[in-house]
Amino acid sequence: MKSLAALFALSLVLAAPVHAELSPAEKRIAATIDAEQDRSIALLERLVNQNSGSLNLEGVEKVGAMMRAELEPLGFAVTWKPMPETKRAGHLIAVHKGRAGRKRRLLIGHLDTVFEPDSPFQTFTRKGDLATGPGVGDDKGGMVVIVAALRAMQAAGTLKDANIEIHLTGDEEDAGDPISQSRADLISAGKRSDVALDFEGLVRDGGADMGSVARRSSESWTVTTTGKANHSSGIFSAESGDGAINELARILHRFRTELPEPNLTFSVGLVAGGQEVSLGDGGIRASASGKTNIIAATAVARGDLRTLSAEQAARVKARMAAIVADHAPGTGASLAFDPGGYPAMAPTEGNRALLTKLNGVNSDLGLAQMAALDPLKRGAGDISFVAADVDSLAGLGPYSTGDHAPGETLELPSIARQATRAAILMSRLAMERR
Missing domain, CATH: 3.30.70.360 (Alpha-Beta Plaits)
Incomplete structure (x- = not known):
């Protein structure tokens, strides 16, 4: 029996003649992501098996080093920003300079999980097209989607002109105090960006993939x-x-x-x-x-x-x-x-316009349109710290269930689907002028 990932790739090939707007480079992106699915899953396993509970400062930094090793070969200048004053490990910041005058994208994810070293839930396990493990979806799966998308863009030649800044925070699940300091670098990045894309997990409603144009405060x-x-x-x-x-x-x-x-x-x-x-x-x-x-x-x-x-x-x-x-x-x-807290990501027209562009990608891939998710159906997140300054879209990570609890489970084929959507969206945004 063919895997869901293989069937997804086949659907892209079959859809290509009908959806003429999918460019040769975009077809290359889809093919590359499918061909490298096993590589992506192997990276996910390594990330999950390294504990990075928010208070495990050494573990969070080790996951940051693993992500550095993935991003530097793609042409990113990577910096580790330690945060001892907030009693947290720090953040990984990676910058790729593309063509001047083109839109700047900010990609957001996080290195930490809710599972500390004393949790009994510590190990990656795969059963067919499902994988379980601490942070397998939130947000190590999201980081794998980022890497898979960027590798495909590099293979297709669309990365070289792209202006991208990545912020992987080390304390999203338990923010350092004061939060004004622990999120200062992320907020600054939002002010110099044109688009922010958040790679926490995809949410489904009634079985349909949804787009997140809003997140509530906390x-x-x-x-x-x-x-x-x-x-x-x-x-x-x-x-x-x-x-x-x-x-x-x-x-x-x-x-x-x-x-x-x-x-x-x-x-x-x-x-x-x-x-x-x-x-x-x-x-x-x-x-x-x-x-x-x-x-x-x-x-x-x-x-x-x-x-x-x-x-x-x-x-x-x-x-x-x-x-x-x-x-x-x-x-x-x-x-x-309490001081700090997470602000709201309001459902702005700019956010809705980003979802419209993502739905353009869905149309050209032969995928269903994504409606805007009811904001009551997802919690707060780091993207809210930049949403007041930049058009934002959340939920570009893979689909998982049972997040934050033992048994957290990821649907592995969703890595390829989300990476394909994200890579084509970012490639198209790379051609837009500021």
Whole structure:
């Protein structure tokens, strides 16, 4: 039985006479990617078998060295940018200088995974056209798509004129602090680019490949409430008030009933209340003490906020602040947002135009058109740090399932399909003037 990759290559050959816009160089790109599929899978296996959990600084740097070895022979000037001040390994930055005056592309991926060295899930395993392993899809599969696309462009002669800058961050899954410093190089690259392409995984909806023109933000918030620590028999009286826990419950209930709107989600992930409450480092643990016959003196809740635009974020935060400020009797409350966080990648006309160009590639390859993905169906990502400055398209990596959990599985033929799409899109963009 022919593999899915072979059938995909055959479909390209059969489609070529009908879709006359596929140039000889683009046909060469498709043929090269198919011929080198085993090479791509071998690279994927090596990357996956090197642990690169975000806090495994040595492992992340080793994966960076492996990617350097792939990119330098393609004519990229590669730099390792260490980040000891953010307590993370660093980032790999690679630059290919093409013809002056042509559009500059920024390619984004990441070296790290969520699987630290103490995870039991450590090894690449292949079963036919499926592969499992830590980061096999997110985002080591994405990095393999980048390499496969660039190798095919070199073989077809379309790489030499292409202006490309690649940023492979070493802390996408657990960003270094302060994030303004850990993302400074990426933000600067976005400001000097014309197009940003993100190689995190492809998302399917109803079995159809989708294009990502938007990603929502990711921010964390904390509500802290106070009350009068009196005997419980006086609760709700003018002297004792409502207590800190009731005040926190009031606020969270009003968030739930008054905040909902399209493309917004907010979640409470941690709650504690009592006579005394303390938050641990990083705000991911809390401890509380108290008794049933007292009015709680303090309570705290931490949660997540995701929005589709900076305007939506500002509006929702103002509403949250107003709810928090409307105290119940005898209580106090404050709202704070963690510094940093991931901004939104809003669905701009420029992003939609990029998807239209990708669908032009799909048409010429004989592939189905890709509709814009509902932004509720994917999380935040590094591309959001540049999306305010440059037209952006996400989800150019391969298709995987079970990301961030043991058993993460990649559909291997999607490497060839995504690399072919990306290489032809980048080759066409290389001919466009700034």
